[in-house]
Amino acid sequence: MTDQALAPGSxxxxxxxxxGMPRGRRPRGVGIGRVGWGVAGVAAVVAxxxxxxxxxxxxxxxxxxDGSAGSGVILLPRTHDRAMPHMWDMVARMFAPTSGGDTPPxxxxxxxxxxxxxxxAALGWVIGVVVGGILxxxxxxxxxxxxxxxxxxxxxxxxxxxxxxxVVNALGNQIDRAGVFPWPQWFSVALxxxxxxxxxxxxxxxxxxxAPDALHLDLFxxxxxxxxxxxxxxxxxxxxxxxxxALRLAAASAVVGAVVAEVSIGLRGGIGxxxxxxxxxxxxxxxxxxxxxxxxxxxxxxAAAGVALIGATLHRFxxxxxxx
Amino acid sequence: MTAPAVHAAGVGKVFPSTGGEVTxxxxxxxxxxxxxxxxxxxxxxxxxxxxxxxxADLDTPSAGDLAIFGKAARQARxxxxxxxxxxxxGLLPWRTVAANIALPLELHxxxxxxxxxxxxxxxxxxxxxxxxxxxxxxxxxxxxxxVAIARSLAxxxxxxxxxxxxxxxxxxxxxxxxxxxARIAAETGAAVVFVTHSIPEAVFLSRPGRxxxxxxxxxxxxxxxxxxxxEALHGAPLQRANER
Numbered sequence: 001m002t003d004q005a006l007a008p009g010s011x012x013x014x015x016x017x018x019x020g021m022p023r024g025r026r027p028r029g030v031g032i033g034r035v036g037w038g039v040a041g042v043a044a045v046v047a048x049x050x051x052x053x054x055x056x057x058x059x060x061x062x063x064x065x066d067g068s069a070g071s072g073v074i075l076l077p078r079t080h081d082r083a084m085p086h087m088w089d090m091v092a093r094m095f096a097p098t099s100g101g102d103t104p105p106x107x108x109x110x111x112x113x114x115x116x117x118x119x120x121a122a123l124g125w126v127i128g129v130v131v132g133g134i135l136x137x138x139x140x141x142x143x144x145x146x147x148x149x150x151x152x153x154x155x156x157x158x159x160x161x162x163x164x165x166x167v168v169n170a171l172g173n174q175i176d177r178a179g180v181f182p183w184p185q186w187f188s189v190a191l192x193x194x195x196x197x198x199x200x201x202x203x204x205x206x207x208x209x210x211a212p213d214a215l216h217l218d219l220f221x222x223x224x225x226x227x228x229x230x231x232x233x234x235x236x237x238x239x240x241x242x243x244x245x246a247l248r249l250a251a252a253s254a255v256v257g258a259v260v261a262e263v264s265i266g267l268r269g270g271i272g273x274x275x276x277x278x279x280x281x282x283x284x285x286x287x288x289x290x291x292x293x294x295x296x297x298x299x300x301x302x303a304a305a306g307v308a309l310i311g312a313t314l315h316r317f318x319x320x321x322x323x324x
Numbered sequence: 325m326t327a328p329a330v331h332a333a334g335v336g337k338v339f340p341s342t343g344g345e346v347t348x349x350x351x352x353x354x355x356x357x358x359x360x361x362x363x364x365x366x367x368x369x370x371x372x373x374x375x376x377x378x379x380a381d382l383d384t385p386s387a388g389d390l391a392i393f394g395k396a397a398r399q400a401r402x403x404x405x406x407x408x409x410x411x412x413x414g415l416l417p418w419r420t421v422a423a424n425i426a427l428p429l430e431l432h433x434x435x436x437x438x439x440x441x442x443x444x445x446x447x448x449x450x451x452x453x454x455x456x457x458x459x460x461x462x463x464x465x466x467x468x469x470x471v472a473i474a475r476s477l478a479x480x481x482x483x484x485x486x487x488x489x490x491x492x493x494x495x496x497x498x499x500x501x502x503x504x505x506a507r508i509a510a511e512t513g514a515a516v517v518f519v520t521h522s523i524p525e526a527v528f529l530s531r532p533g534r535x536x537x538x539x540x541x542x543x544x545x546x547x548x549x550x551x552x553x554x555e556a557l558h559g560a561p562l563q564r565a566n567e568r
Contacts, residue, residue, distance in 0.1 A: 316418045
């Protein structure tokens with residue numbers, strides 16, 4: 001990594017008056033540009049939506065239908081207000097009462113539900129990161145464990161979540177009822193979220209721990225460093241650049257897992273349940289399901305931001321990325 | 325009389341490989357006295373790095389006896405009897421210069437105060453006192469290599485193992501670091517086993533009983549020695565083992 005041959009004849013900065021500091025870091029101050037692009041992206045989506053709604057046929061274009069509802073292959077989606085409400089209607093609906101009368105504005109209900117789901121996803125993420133991290137370390141430590149465990153870890157992700165969630169829920173209910181230990185339903189959701197989250201962390205951790213150069217390993221060996229101090233001082237720090245993308249993936253997976261698990265086991269209070277409920281009423285209130293949809297997007301963004309924050313605190317361990 | 329820094333008798337190394345066994349070293353006899361500066365020179369693939377790795381207990385010999393200060397190589401490694409530097413500086417990018425120099429001390433659980441004092445001393449020794457707070461990516465190749473040398477000296481070893489430490493540097497930096505290494509070796513009284521494929525470098529560094537300074541580079545005796553070594557190497561070509 002670090003060393004580079006210098007050009008023939010160049011004088012290196014052994015002498016203090018040299019001052020030639022090579023390899024600057026990426027320029028800062030791109031924040032505003034990024035926000036600008038983000039806003040432009042959202043604006044573009046809004047523009048495309050409204051433009052298609054304006055120009056597209058109200059009943060869409062279907063091929064091979066026999067006239068009954070839902071038959072045929074949809075080539076172009078319908079654009080009437082029930083199928084594609086205006087953006088401004090979606091926004092207006094957020095500030096209208098949740099279910100008429102004195103109920104709080106929809107956005108408040110969405111934020112509450114989003115908070116609940118975010119909490120479950122976060123708990124799932126933490127469990128997933130801990131379990132995945134330990135699995136990664138154990139697999140790196142014992143090659144035999146890697147051979148034995150890795151295929152199962154990969155296979156575990158093939159099991160469809162929608163089939164797996166009720167099993168976890170039923171298991172939890174039994175444990176709860178048998179009085180082994182209390183197992184609230186929300187814990188099943190967090191556990192299912194962690195089931196998706198642990199996978200990228202286990203893989204990222206394993207690859208990251210194997211990332212150090214042979215040279216660095218020799219150096220630690222020469223210094224008579226044991227497995228533990230090599231882990232703490234070399235392998236874990238070197239794993240950070242591999243771990244951060246894994247943590248980001250895990251966060252996204254945890255959010256998806258939490259939402260799907262809520263839907264699958266019917267947990268009340270979260271955004272998954274709300275999404276299903278409002279979608280069921282969409283024919284009479286078409287703008288409403290969009291509020292929890294945006295809420296889900298917001299959860300994802302908050303989760304991604306949380307991981308970005310972790311990445312920022314670990315900046316020191318990512319210097320290698322810049323000079324590699 | 326103290327035990328020699330390195331004592332090797334009939335040391336051999338054979339690497340198993342898919343196409344049969346590869347013999348890297350056979351029958352190496354070598355004695356390095358305490359405080360002596362010995363260069364291992366030869367073409368690439370002649371096994372000089374392998375010998376160094378055996379001395380460092382990064383590999384184990386297939387034959388022969390090897391003793392470091394009268395101990396088994398493994399024990400010497402555990403006791404941190406030697407410091408080591410490679411062609412690549414091999415600094416940890418997430419550690420500052422000071423923390424990189426302190427690494428061997430940290431691994432051996434020195435107290436913070438002792439560590440800080442020793443790091444300040446070493447940074448002074450290699451002329452990097454102003455840069456202790458920098459990260460490796462903010463240093464030139466030559467500066468990084470000085471940090472690596474300071475790190476190899478951290479635990480005050482009586483034996484330094486260096487595997488082409490200046491091989492990746494430009495000629496100017498290289499000469500300056502050679503002079504400095506000669507000075508440091510003399511100051512610390514450590515024995516040095518220095519792997520290189522540069523004849524002038526080996527001649528300059530391994531001159532017993534003479535000050536190794538810039539004047540030496542210009543002396544007729546230096547050129548005579550370079551010629552002598554070159555003739556010795558070319559006249560009796562080394563049995564060239566396969567490249568590892």
